[in-house]
Amino acid sequence: MADTEPTFWDDLTSPVNIVLMSIIVYLVYKIIKSHFETVEVPPPTPEIPKLRKDMTVAELRQYDGTNAEGRVLLAVNGIIFDVTRGKRFYGPGGPYSAFAGKDATRGLATGEVAAGDKDWDDVSDLTPDEVASAKEWEDQFKEKYDIVGRLLRPGETPKNYDEDSEDKKLQ
Ligand code: HEM
Structure with missing residues (x-):
């Protein structure tokens, strides 16, 4: 029996592709995470002394x-x-x-x-x-x-x- 040509699905699920896709997913996750982190950093509030007074x-x-x-x-x-x-x-x-x-x-x-x-x-x-x-x-x-x-x-x-x-x- 002759060998069949690899299908698109075979290519997609090849070990090399799975590794590459994992890297891409990880990088996208890091980019999104860092975006939210920089947006949420509050401006530093300068300390002022305590006030006790009527x-x-x-x-x-x-x-x-x-x-x-x-x-x-x-x-x-x-x-x-x-x-x-x-x-x-x-x-x-x-x-x-x-x-x-x-x-x-x-x-x-x-x-x-x-x-x-x-x-x-x-x-x-x-x-x-x-x-x-x-x-x-x-x-x-x-x-x-x-x-x-x-x-x-x-x-x-x-x-x-x-x-x-x-x-x-x-x-
Ligand atoms: C549609 C109505 C309202 C919504 C959706 C709303 C929403 C909020 C939210 C999200 C916070 C921030 C809470 C936190 O981060 O700890 C907050 C804080 C506060 N709300 Fe409202 N609020 C409403 C109406 C009112 C009304 C009617 C009053 C009083 C007259 C009020 C007084 C306050 C005060 C004093 C704080 C600050 C509390 C603090 O110093 O920790 N709010 N509100």
Whole structure:
């Protein structure tokens, strides 16, 4: 019986071709992987010193991320958090920049990405559900961000958070 000519399939599955195809698949995988790796590298965030300070609403307003230091603070339920690490959320142009440098309690409680410009918002008109929602945000922020201090009502005096101060612990 005469030998039959090798078919296309025989050529394709020859050991040499299988090795070549494996190399191609591996290289394509490496190219795609390296592409995603370079896209996902976040820009380095410069370290800024910790801040421990009670502030009025007016003082808080300065920390919206637009100053030279780039620090971003916001307040929830009277507690000021340093959310600079979450700058992609709260920094200029971020989806929640309306909360930067503001008392975000009402917005977070009601689900509205906006903050008022009052000197003091006592939020006493919030519903129990809204109060609970604000409390959840507060707990989430406590897990993730550093506490800076308390948001001062008009007339309230700031605590002294110096190392040797009796006041340094937040209540
Ligand atoms: C269509 C509605 C919404 C979508 C799809 C959405 C989506 C998201 C996503 C994907 C994140 C990032 C989560 C992460 O990477 O950890 C985020 C963060 C956040 N969202 Fe929304 N969101 C919505 C509505 C809202 C509303 C109504 C509020 C409050 C008024 C809100 C407040 C926030 C805040 C404060 C953060 C940042 C949390 C942090 O600092 O870790 N979002 N949102």
